[in-house]
Amino acid sequence: MAAPGPQPDPIIRATGLTQRFGRRTIFRDVSFTVAKGEIFVILGGSGSGKSTLMKQLIGLLRPSAGRIEIAGREVTGPGAAAAWAGVQRQIGVMFQAGALFGSMSLLENVMLPLEMFTDLPPDARVAIARVKLGLVGLIDAASLYPAEISGGMVKRAAIARALALDPPLLFLDEPAAGLDPITAAGLDRLILGLRADLGTTFVVVTHELTSILTIADRCLMLDRHAFPDAGGVIALGDPRRLGRESQDPTVHAFFHREPLPAGAA
């Protein structure tokens, strides 16, 4: 199912995305497609705009220019609000800090979308939520509250909540940041497993090189260095090949975990 290269039937098609805040341009003219079942990683240094790009993709920020189609439906331009309402149940989002609801136990957090959007009887909601928590290894913590668990557990619980409705498209913002290598590897395996079993598409923002090389079919790298006043795409493709072949000093430095050569910027 690994499908490098643009597919005839992409689940996300982004064209010419630009983001300006006042007179500051964060990035401009970013275009890419994500195929169904693909694991697509967004990379970039601090300030390169990858979180901004993610916000555009999940509908929290309207792009200054450009268009986004999700599952064949345009979600920018006129009628964007109505289009998003149709798309929202197809996507799951894990925020960087988890964004779990502090007044609910982990089980209740995962059950919330099931309660809001399905007619499942209560025992079915509990059973499904427990399966999702089991996927991320948190079934023993189901009755705990977010304040009572560690940062890594919060992250995993947030993934379980994003999975609640089995969305075909999942956005993960820095899933591995702050996790120990064993848990992070478990998460990588979970992502690959879900893709294999359910055909879920993943868009992942991450810096973890090991994780990128393990899971990513393709990656998009944003950077400001190559552009005079705004960021843009400096690399798009299979991370394993990019690391070997890219001539761009920033891409090379990233994949070889080296500081930027002096004068490269």
Next chain:
Amino acid sequence: MATPAAQLTLADAGSQVVLAFAGRLDAAEVARLWRQALDAARRVRGRNLTIDLSAVETCDMAGATLLVATEQAHGAPAALAGGSEHVQAMVARARAAASVPPAVPAPPQQTYKELLRAGLIAAGDGFAFLGQVALAALRLPAHRRMMRFSDLFRYADQAGVRALPLVVMLGFLMGLILAFQSAVPMREFGAELFVANLVSVSLTRELGPLLAAVILAGRTASAFAAEIGTMKVNEEVDALTTMGIDPVTMLVLPRLIAAVLAMPVMAVALDLAGLLGMAVVMRGFGYPLAIIEAQVQTWTTPADLLGGLFKAVCFGAVIAAVGCRSGLTTGLGPRAVGVSATAAVVGGIVATIVLDGIFAVFFNRLGL
């Protein structure tokens, strides 16, 4: 691509029962089939159950959960027939989760002894906090830098100056109402004129400080608790401690001093506004201003005013301390800050009234 809705059929062949699922097993369809599937499985308990998946088009985690729940309702392992590799993998994941029994948290059982102990500890902690504050205040000359005076002015502004419009309005209405209500019975005795004395003495001695204290507790103590509570939740208080900066000196003292400075001013403003309200009513009854003024001046002594102001200062200190302490003892999570703010207001008002009662006894003994 239109996939058919999910269906469920039960084929009963003596000891062998086949439960066949068909179509699309996603959350929406699972919601429809859940009861039906579980009931069917329960009815055929004790017989061999085969779950036939050959007609299932798609199955997500919700579907897999349904299959496992059906198996559990049946009470014995069921054979899965015809499921694709993906479905089998899903079911394996769901089985792993279902095999872990849900943890039942032990209900908290508290004996009276434990409750009493907790109460005593809480009371002890409260006194310990008073001691901490006193210690911080005594050490202040040595640690002047830890208390930022810009903070002090900001809190005094927040607690006092910004409360003045509210204080004046409340005081005026209070004087008005008091005068009006007491005028009726006083008139029965032909003592209408003494309404001026009654209002002025009760305002300066009692109501001025008390109402100012209620306003401080509601407006300011809750804000103190929420501010410090949020800092506590964000580990900012821990950061101060590790930097060697005493949180009590930096966070509590400026707020406490600001409240102590603001309270007498608020009480005086309330007294004056109340007298004005009373004067409006008395003028309405036809008494000239000069007579009202003379009544107030003859019967309200400086001791009444100073006693009231002294109480105001004490109330201010106690309310600010209660508010800051609620903030510093904030637990974890977003609800904790709300709990602290509530505790600050309730604690502040209760402490004020208890203190006021103690003052009443003392002033009476001292003949003031």
